[in-house]
Amino acid sequence: MLTLHRLLGGLLAVALLHAPPVIAAEPEMPWNAPEQHIGVATCAGSNCHGSQQAFDDSPVLQNEYFTWQRKDAHSNAYNLLLTDASKRIAANLGIGKAEEAEACLTCHSDYVPEAKRGRRYSLSEGVGCEACHGGAENWLGPHVTGNTHAENVADGLYPLADPVNRARLCLNCHMGSDDKPIDHRIMGAGHPPLEFELDTFTNIQPPHFRVDADYRQRKPYEDNAVTWAIGQLIATEQLIRGIRSDRFKAGGMFPELVFFDCNACHHPMRPPRWNAGAGGPLGPGEVRLADAYMVMSGHVIDALVPDLSEQWDSALASLHLASRRSVPEVQQRAQALAGLVDTALDRMRDTGISRQQALALMDALARSGIERDAADFTAAKQIFYGLEALLAFLRQQDAALGKALNAPMDGLFSAVDAQVDYNPDAMRDGLRRMRRVIADVRAG
Structure with a gap:
């Protein structure tokens, strides 16, 4: 089975040039900025x-x-609200018509x-150009x-090319925010679970x-490895x-x-019914915060900003323990x-990720999955996404390395693609094969 990034071969053939990310003051999100949204049709001229x-x-x-219009799921976002599934979710929530x-x-x-909707604006266009690029009233001409x-x-124009800004915008819908709140009630009504990883989601679009x-x-522009690292931190x-x-606390x-x-609550009832997962110091029966991104960020910090690593581990453990109290x-x-x-x-502004750092990060992700995190499906998916992003970066430098890691990556893809039938032991087996190849490469 082909892994996700390999299905995107054309897009992944990108240059290795690294430019430091531009981490400036956060721009206003397109829906909060003052500019009027004038509609997708204004961008669709044959000469534009x-x-x-x-x-x-x-x-x-x-x-x-x-x-x-033809290939991007964003253009179909409004039409999804007209489906039977959306009607059922809306009925469960008691909010009238989903659309x-x-x-x-x-x-x-x-x-x-x-007041910000121009003459050619239409809700039915779904997540159109200006939802991401910002209202075009002032910049189109x-x-x-x-x-x-x-x-x-x-x-x-919203500065999407900067991965920091891109992640901050995407996560409003792909995780939820004060502007675009998503709660457990919506999930309980039937909405699919949300997930996000910046490099993967950028490339599958x-x-x-x-x-x-x-x-x-x-x-x-940032390569796959830096984009992944920034995405986890954001x-x-x-x-x-x-x-x-x-x-x-609402x-x-x-x-x-x-x-x-x-997955702390929604998991198969077959043995084992509980394990430590990505939950750090918490024990059986203690519902843990969704910390998969935090665990991945810990690996990024350990590899790229190692003097912060001990502080990060301590602060994350303290956060989990605080959830027992108030x-x-x-x-x-x-x-x-x-x-x-x-x-x-801030410290990553002037640094990229080297080949050795990418290999070390891949090994750290695989090791954490074997020892703990693969027990949690959400964390396992983030491990897979991270390994794919780092491998996509390494393939640009070493085609032979990419070939050597293809088989372990295919096994990991099969494991996470199983969804409700996810088997952490199969994931761990794939990660062990991955580590053996990485060890040979680093030793050579």
């Missing part, structure tokens, strides 16, 4: 982004609209206040007449851009924001359960982790 074929002599492909409910539209469309990318950003010399000249940042917000006797690990203490402990994320991101 509406060509049916890519242009070879243009700095952009110019067929972006058709790629989005009219703000709780659904906020992520299944480019949902902005009516100058963009058409030849403004630079930096000038477009200054006019309100049908590419409507071409990373070439011109692209790298105009925009920041996902941790977003989770901590949620824990520290009023959403965490509901009755219990904290908001969407911040806890689904909401205020959990929120206080989360603050300590937030400071470490900020420091790690």
